[in-house]
Amino acid sequence: MGSTELLIRTIMETGINAISCTPSYPAVLERSLAEHFADIAPPDLGLKLGLFGGEAGLDDPAFRQRIRDTWGMEPRNANYGVSDVMSNFAAQCEHDTRLHFLADDVLFKEIIDVESGVPLPLEPGVEGELVLTHLLRDCQPLVRFRTGDIIAVDETTPCRCGHHGMRFRVVGRSDDMVVVRGLNVFPSMVAAVINGFVELSGNYRIVLDKKPPYDVLPIKAELAVDYQPADGLVDNIEHALKEALGASCRLKLLPANSFELTEGKTRRVERTYE
Secondary structure, three states: OHHHHHHHHHHHHHHOEEEEEOOOOHHHHHHHHHHHOOOHHHHOOOOEEEEEEOOOOOOOHHHHHHHHHHHOOOEEEEEEEEEEEHHHHHOOOOOOOEEEEOOOOOEEEEEEEOOOOEEEEEOOEEEEEEEEOOOOOOOOOOOOEEEEEEEEEEOOOOOOOOOOOEEEEEEEEEEEEEEOEEEEOOHHHHHHHOOOOEEEEEEEEEEEEOOOOOOEEEEEEOOOOOOOOOOOHHHHHHHHHHHHOOOOEEEEEEEEOOOOOOOOOOOEEEEEOO
16 A cells, blocks of 8 residues: 555645546545545545546446545546557547547457357447457557457447447456356446445455355445444345346445455455365
């Protein structure tokens, strides 16, 4: 956490008002403020704009509102890319929070079925793994590179901003997908429910302690600071998860700040079996 403390001091000393990071990093900043700068609340840092990328989840309105309420800054889905292919080739505009594909001149895009690898039509409503091919690259071009990102295509018609490429959402990673009674469940789907409860911090983990198949999805979630679990809270959250996911979940509530936060990407699925 040393670099996070240094970053906080730098923000305060220089008056920085924007940050570019993963969507989970503000939680790291928030915990560092509580532990090392007790007299400074998140809005006191003066951050007005968050340019996020590297993780799914920012398409969730509840998560965006949590960032606004906690930090007083506007979240932007600004930095979508694949390190093996191109660092940044999709972002939102001022009219639409969904990602705009901005690299049609240099990347050929496809969507395939995760299990079979069969190409799917690139049209609204289609969900599958994003596959990319370099069109302009002199050294080591990649052909039909499987990104591992599962995306949902929402629009292919022009946006109000003038962009003509597809607009899409990142549903999750293929290696984070958990099949529960035949249903494909992604961490982002769990997050959309967890972020809707003010009693929770928003931090959670899907903890798989045995090999598949799974009848129930085991989830651990943190309580928010200063919140105590009320009677019926677990039942209410499990019911909301069942309604949203279609799969049964087993929830365990943990005290605030139970999870170790990292300054890099946060993995929400933990496989503890050998």
